[in-house]
Amino acid sequence: MSGAHAEEVGAGQTIAMHGTAKGVAACISCHGAKGEGNAAAGFPRLAGISAAYLAAQLTAFADGSRQNPIMQPMAKLLSARERDAVAQYFAGLAPPTGIKAGDSESARPSDVGAWIATRGRWDVGLPACVQCHGPGGIGVGATFPPLAGQPASYIASQLNGWKSGTRPPGPMALMPAVASKLSSTDITAVAAYYGAADAPAEGISANGSKQ
Numbered sequence: 001m002s003g004a005h006a007e008e009v010g011a012g013q014t015i016a017m018h019g020t021a022k023g024v025a026a027c028i029s030c031h032g033a034k035g036e037g038n039a040a041a042g043f044p045r046l047a048g049i050s051a052a053y054l055a056a057q058l059t060a061f062a063d064g065s066r067q068n069p070i071m072q073p074m075a076k077l078l079s080a081r082e083r084d085a086v087a088q089y090f091a092g093l094a095p096p097t098g099i100k101a102g103d104s105e106s107a108r109p110s111d112v113g114a115w116i117a118t119r120g121r122w123d124v125g126l127p128a129c130v131q132c133h134g135p136g137g138i139g140v141g142a143t144f145p146p147l148a149g150q151p152a153s154y155i156a157s158q159l160n161g162w163k164s165g166t167r168p169p170g171p172m173a174l175m176p177a178v179a180s181k182l183s184s185t186d187i188t189a190v191a192a193y194y195g196a197a198d199a200p201a202e203g204i205s206a207n208g209s210k211q
Contacts, residue, residue, distance in 0.1 A: 023077055027046070037154075042157065058075045059080070112189035116129065116193075117130060126181040149197060
């Protein structure tokens with residue numbers, strides 16, 4: 001780790017742990033001491049997620065293209081450099097350990113969440129979640145974040161946001177098209193499937209690199 005990068009991560013850690021004098025609350029107060037998230041409150045985990053993805057989401061909150069009553073005012077108070085620093089800090093944290101989501105071989109049509117996540121419904125043009133978000137929902141690169149271990153309520157709220165048009169469409173406008181093919185029951189099932197799955201093993205980041 002270069003000196004400049006270490007300095008940036010250190011600045012991000014300070015904001016994450018203590019907030020800022022401008023009124024930004026400590027990130028850990030909602031997202032957990034190790035960025036593990038808060039399932040009971042529906043706050044997503046940040047640990048081990050791509051820095052580029054996290055920075056992009058903070059920028060979207062700051063410019064208003066992604067709406068959230070808690071995150072928008074916080075992000076607006078952070079400079080671009082501070083947002084990048086926070087993103088770098090959380091990206092460098094190891095995600096929670098545990099068992100990954102199941103694979104497509106064990107999925108049955110009656111298990112709606114697992115079936116959509118691992119098989120999709122090609123008869124209606126609905127791809128499997130794993131095709132973009134990786135096996136077990138571990139996430140792929142900076143574009144497709146991990147789903148495994150995220151709170152079910154958070155996943156459901158984001159899917160409903162894409163379905164209603166209140167969340168930006170994202171890369172290639174894929175998610176609104178996907179969400180439009182999901183019923184409320186489907187959304188609840190997929191969210192529960194990934195919410196019950198744990199994150200990638202400790203020491204492996206969302207993009208597959210060692211921590």
